[in-house]
Amino acid sequence: MxxxxxxxxxxxxxxxxxxxxxxxxxxxxxxxxxxxxxxxxxxxxxxxxxxxxxxxxxxxxxxxxxxxxxxxxxxxxxxxxxxxxxxxxxxxxxxxxxxxxxxxxxxxxxxxxxxxxxxxxxxxxxxxxxxxxxxxxxxxxxxxxxxxxxxxxxxxxxxxxxxxxxxxxxxxxxxxxxxxxxxxxxxxxxxxxxxxxxxxxxxxxxxxxxxxxxxxxAQTLSGSCPELAQVNDNIIISYLARLDKSDVITGVTQKIIEFLPDGDCTRDKVASALCMSPTKLQLKLSQRGTNFQQLLDDTRKELACSYLSQASRPVTEITFLLGFSDTSNFTRAFKRWTGLSPTDFRQQG
CATH class of the missing domain: 3.90.1520.10 (H-NOX domain)
Structure with a gap:
């Protein structure tokens, strides 16, 4: 446009x-x-x-x-x-x-x-x-x-x-x-x-x-491929981070996705990666009406739903990709987000 x-x-x-x-x-x-x-x-x-x-x-x-x-x-x-x-x-x-x-x-x-x-x-x-x-x-x-x-x-x-x-x-x-x-x-x-x-x-x-x-x-499309969509979504986010250098939400989301698989995705680590103090990061996010924990939850939820739609990914793998220490913690968080267990969500899809 x-x-x-x-x-x-x-x-x-x-x-x-x-x-x-x-x-x-x-x-x-x-x-x-x-x-x-x-x-x-x-x-x-x-x-x-x-x-x-x-x-x-x-x-x-x-x-x-x-x-x-x-x-x-x-x-x-x-x-x-x-x-x-x-x-x-x-x-x-x-x-x-x-x-x-x-x-x-x-x-x-x-x-x-x-x-x-x-x-x-x-x-x-x-x-x-x-x-x-x-x-x-x-x-x-x-x-x-x-x-x-x-x-x-x-x-x-x-x-x-x-x-x-x-x-x-x-x-x-x-x-x-x-x-x-x-x-x-x-x-x-x-x-x-x-x-x-x-x-x-x-x-x-x-x-x-x-x-x-x-x-x-709501109809399923014949070309549906959650894995391909997920890969390209991540590419889009990386480009948006470059395009929106001043957009702190895009930058934080990109770093959360990068750090989650390591199981060490903290506000301090993300702030350091974005070359700012945790206090400054918190202030910038509050000015946009959000906070680090909210972005972490939102990003985890979106990734979880995407990963669960990929039948080839076991729940244990998804658990660690999202930075959870065990499947019970992931299951509790997912129920809080969606009202369903990961297994029930996958069966519904």
Whole structure:
């Protein structure tokens, strides 16, 4: 997703610049170039005119300023004379363009896992919106609250990509209950949106929103692979720690994951690894509304649920991977987190 703020030329930004403006993963521009070529336009000519490199790698640390993406989209709409250019781009975004997050999403157990993963790790894709997932009765909503002004093509491309990907992972007949977009409806009408989403589309809304049937999101996906998802989740966290150097929660979570298997994951050790005193760490976490023990519990719970979904991992191995001294301690903690024993949780899955 992209937006408009601080219109800076170029295709990448330094770490000091990143703190000043939101960025988007650079490989997103690959899909835009392919959409231009599919529209009969020389992408090299457009990218050169915009001062953007065509040979963008898939490294998620290769970032594009949000304002640059907005200028690029504006130029693409002008040169193609296509008000639905964003929907064309959606056809060319591939899961691999999202690096480790793409592989993790593809290995999700259900579409609900898919949505939760996107909620947790969306910052790797873009810093221009905040993703959140909520449930009410028989529906699940995935909302993107914009942190800056976004180009219309951004919403079109990303939502189109999400629905196309969900159909690829689940079934082609899949459709949302409702789609809400911040963008105004194009003068040419809503036809292409309704054809793509196969659902009512509302324009001019406060947030970008996808509403799903809860039952659809609970179905097991054929490509489910908890082990692969877990490996890539850990890779994502390491990249986020680099991207969000000032984010103490991301840094602490990364160190907890690193130290847990040693059975020596203490606040003092994590603080030392982050080059700060335990008191300073405690203060920084309290400013974010949390504390070390809460993050330790949350991380252990998330890892435990992920490991237990991997049938090849015995409970004794999981116990030590999470830093517990014996299975009885792990079982007590897991019951406190979920209300179930590890064995019952695994059988339910």
């Amino acid at each position: 992209s937006g408009s703020k601080m219109d800076t030329p170029g295709h990448s930004v330094s770490s000091s610049e990143e703190t000043l403006q939101p960025t988007t993963i650079g490989s997103y521009t690959v899909a835009i170039a392919r959409a231009l070529e599919a529209s009969g336009v020389d992408s090299k000519r457009i990218f050169t005119a915009m001062g953007i490199a065509l040979d963008v790698s898939t490294d998620p640390m290769n970032r594009v300023p949000a304002a640059t993406m907005t200028r690029l989209f504006r130029a693409c709409v002008d040169v193609t004379n296509n008000p639905y250019f964003g929907l064309t781009v959606a056809k060319h975004i591939h899961l691999t363009h999202l690096h480790a997050l793409g592989y993790s999403l593809a290995a999700s157990g259900t579409l609900m896992d898919f949505c939760r993963r996107l909620e947790r790790y969306f910052r790797l894709v873009s810093q221009v919106a905040h993703a959140s997932v909520t449930q009410a009765d028989d529906q699940v909503s995935m909302r993107f609250d914009h942190l800056i002004g976004l180009s219309s093509e951004t919403e079109d491309a990303f939502f189109g990509f999400l629905i196309r990907t969900m159909r690829l992972l689940y079934k082609q007949e899949f459709k949302p209950v409702r789609v809400e977009l911040c963008r105004p409806m194009p003068h040419e009408g809503a036809g292409p949106y309704e054809a793509l989403f196969r659902a009512p589309v509302l324009f001019g809304q406060a947030s970008s929103l996808l509403v799903f049937n809860k039952d659809d999101l």
